[in-house]
Amino acid sequence: MNDQTPQPGSAPPHQLQVQPQRANASALIYNGSGAYLLHLRDDIPGIWEPGSWSLLGGGREPGDRSLEETIRRELREEAGLDIPDLAPFAVEQARSSDGTTVPIQIFAGQWSGDPADLELTEGVMLHWFRPEVMPRLRMAPSTCDLLxxxxxxxxAGHYGPAPSTTFADADTTAAVRPPHPRTPSAAATSGRGLPHIIGVHLYLENAHGEILLGLRHPDSAYAGETWHFLAGHCEQESAVACLVREAREEAGLLIDPGDVEYVHAVHLVDVPGTPPRMQLVFRARRWTGTPEVLEPDRCVSWSWWRPEALPEPLVPYARAAIDGIRAGRLYTEWGWT
Structure with missing residues (x-):
């Protein structure tokens, strides 16, 4: 994997900018039998993890507008591979044998092809491995733990129906393991309770009718280098209490709960196979403070945007919520089949 430096874009008016850190991207590719596609790297001194099994991926280049573009370009260049559904999964703090640590945005996606049909341009080979084999491979411990x-x-059923198998007996049951990921329609008919994740979002308009949005850090596990509401998840608290806390912690804004009103909800399946989410959007009629970047590992800038000229890329359901609020609608469904 190569180190790289994201190229900063031009800052719009009223924007507070923090320089993003250097970042890489890798693809965690799995098939319907629960095996993972691994890349045997060249055994050349001086490269990252020489002679080891790893995930496909590499460093961001100046033309990449996001880390998702980085991983899609790397997959095409290294193996001629195109995976339509790639979703952020985790940030791996990869550590080389010399002690160097590099943050890597991991995208997960499903593919069931034959590696022998791919035209590999880097490394030695690609091969499917079952999880129980991986501890015997030459592989970075952080990658093994990630898999x-x-x-x-x-x-556990978060990506598909939970099979009653363990690493020890997986080989004997691979042929009957259900495919992954589970689609939303399958989740709805499986007969099992599926908790929904509750998110809260701040819809803030200034005196000029501009909407406050934040640019997420490129290493963010969700929507890296994408504009989004100030948002968070409820933590044993009410939705309004969560909103007030997140506004203070993320941007230094002080909001009285009495000045908060509900304006929209988006009930969505953001990525097929992931738990459904209820995204609640609240408007603050009044607040105190100027937006500050207080959590630069999550958000690198705050900006005010005209609703008819919203930035790109913007989280799709955030755009849907803004459209719904401007149209006077209280509810949107997104991503259900």
Missing amino acids: RRHTELLD
Whole structure:
């Protein structure tokens, strides 16, 4: 993997900018039998993890507008591989044998092809491996742990119906393991309760009718280098209390709960196979303070945008919520089949 430096874009008016850190992207690719596609790297001194099994990926280049563009370009260049559904999964703090640590945005996607049909341009080979084999491979411990955590999510049913298998007996049951990921329609008919994640979002308009949006850090596990509402998840608290806390912690804005009103909800499946989410949007009629970047690992800038000239890329359901608010609608469904 190569180190790289994101290229900063031009800053719009009223924007507070923090320089993004250097970042890389890799693809965690799995098939319907629960195996993972691994890349055997060249055994050349001086490169990252020589002679080891790793995920496909690499460093961001100046023309890449996002880390998703980076990983899609790397997959095309390294293996001629195109995976339509890639979603952020985690940020791996990869550590080389010399002690160097590099943050890597991991995207997960499903593919069931034959690696022998791919035209590999870097490294030695690509091969499918079952999880129980990986501890015997020459592989960075952080990568092995990442794959283990993904396997646990699969087996727990977060990406598909949970099979009654363990690493020890997976080989004997691979042929009957249900495909992953589970689609929303399958989730709805499986007969199992599926908790929904509750998110809260701040819709803030200034005196000029401009909307406050934040540019997410390129290493963010969700929507890296994408504009979004100030948002967060409820933590044993009411939705309004969560909104007030997140506004203070993320941007230094002080909001009285009495000045908060509900304006929209988006009930969505953001990525097929992931838990459904209820995204609540609240408007603050009044607030105190000027937006500050207080959590630069999550958001690198705050900007005010005219609703008819919103930035790109913008989280799709955030755009849908803004459209709904401007039209006077209170509810939107997104991503359901």
